[in-house]
Amino acid sequence: MSRSSEAAGGSSGLIQVLRMLFDDFVQCYRCRPLLAWSVWWALATCGYFHIINYAQVLWQDIHSSKGYEIYNGYVETLSTLLGALAALLVGCLPVSWARWGELVLWILSLLMAVCVFIMTLQENIWMCYSSYVVFRVVYMLLITVATYQIAANLSMQRYALVFGVNTFGALLLWTLITVVVVDSAGLGLNVFTQFRIYGYYFSVISVIFLLAGLYRVFSRRTNEEVLTQVHPESSTFSNGDCIGG
Template sequence: MGFCWSGECGNRPCWAGHYVPWHAGWVGPTVLLCIYGFCSMMRPIEPFVTVFLTGTYKNLTTEQVTRQVIPVWTYSSLVLLVPVLLVTDFLRYKPVIVLQGLTYVTAFLLILVGSGVRSAQLAFFSYSIAMAADVAYFSYIYSVVPPSYYQRVTGYVRAAILLGYAAGASLAQLLVSLDGVSLYWLAFVTLISVSIALMTSFFLPMPKTGLFSNEEYSADQTKSCVDAVLFFCIWAATGRCGFYQVTSYVQVLWVHIQPNNFTAYNGGVDAISTLSGAAASVAVGHVSLEWSVWGELVLGGFTVLIAGALFLMDLTDNIWISYTFFFLFKTIYMPLTTICTFQIAKKLNRRRYALVFGLNSFVGTVLQSVLTAIVINTKSVQLPITSQFLIYASYFAAISLLFTVRGVYKVLHLKRPAAGSQAERTNSMPGGSHL
């Protein structure tokens, strides 16, 4: 008797002799990928990285971080996403995941020991490579496990990522608030965590084939696929743009609201909002709704709340109110992006996941680069951080308007033929004309 790594016996003890190399079944790769995801996302320095860079540790100004350092990540991601997407399938995922781990280590090593604007820019460039490689991480599992386990392993991997991020943010908050630990220690713990992730990546089994190589699709299949998922892809891309823009600069807003606040609760807010968003994402997966009819209206309606939360974050000068509405923003965004993900996945051939999700990331990054160029790096404008968040709120309001109008039209369009068919059936019944 023993544990069955092949997965044939599920979670039960193995009596049938299903002893195969641990990496040959679905359990081994899933466990390793979850460990990698948890460790790579447990980055306690992130909720305080702006404070770390602008404080006495690195002595950069808020202006330098806002206009010279953070935009490097946005623009580099735009340039890197396409080549990474193209080589990911060719290299069969694992080498790109190893590269992601290596660039995470490089990024946080530079943040820990580097100094000056150039070092910070190089750190954010390395970080952008790691972010571009996310497509390999999220697609790898589908190339090494049978389709019957896709839903299960997707849930495990998603949970590991969210728990890792929440654990890092919680640890950061506890160390800073209770023990007054130096932010250098948070950067050091982050470096250790991503180093463990890098070492774990070497043990991942190599997939035998790619996901979308050598696949042929008919024109009818392609048209049907596009008609089902187009608007969910649009929201996924535009929502990603707005989300990363807000999360990249929200710490700058908090420094503006409450400057020189070393005991800020950035980590606690990040942890709680991540866990809340994760719970909402799990809950939305159990909602019984005809998503093909109501999905776009739901996206439009809840995006209104995101826009409202950002407007109120922008208007307040109270850090606790700003924290509260950031919590609301993140809690709403996560289940909405989950809706888009499972709707896209339901309609696609599984071998197209990497391609479509990669393209969504690319389009989102293009939009983010355009928004950054207009809002952050236009020398003649030089908008303050409060004006920037007013633009982000307006951006989500525009998305909400588009999806609400489209959703209302779709509901009315689909319900009207159904009502007409019901009337025809009633009239065709004996004596129906007398009712």
């Protein structure tokens, strides 16, 4: 076999692999529950990276380590332990995530936004510490739920694809925001202004899932009414969840 034939065969194989990956990508993200949780995963993880990366800088500006005793390490440890505990206990929460997932994401994303805004209060380091702990606990609880909900709508062969795409999206968005907001080549804003922007960022996330949740609730009610009219004997309605086979 000539080298040109081998090259043509290799290119054809690569194209087939890429086409298969693209088809899997489209089929996975057609699943509405998976898409919703994946969007939250990418958006919230991006914001979470910004908060944990620059929290120490914020605390230093609020409460300088020069001449004062600081408790940053204790706060990080406490938030990690409480977040791990929340992740362990998430199965005990009496929430139907398939039915009310988007609305829960709205409420808790709004709580995360409030925590970030409170962290910008320059007068009280303890309020900042407390808000940081609550923020991390809520994130670790929700990211655990998101991981389960995404996996529940996937076949095992597609785990790497979906979680890889979600993580790549989070890191890409994190890089863009860093360049625009933090880096001196962009706006180069001070840390307090940065955190206010992150607060607005989580507020936007909460609005997105408020609208998604309301749409889901009203569309389900409409479909249930239509189904009842067509088949009065039917008392159940499929929620449209999907499994990537």
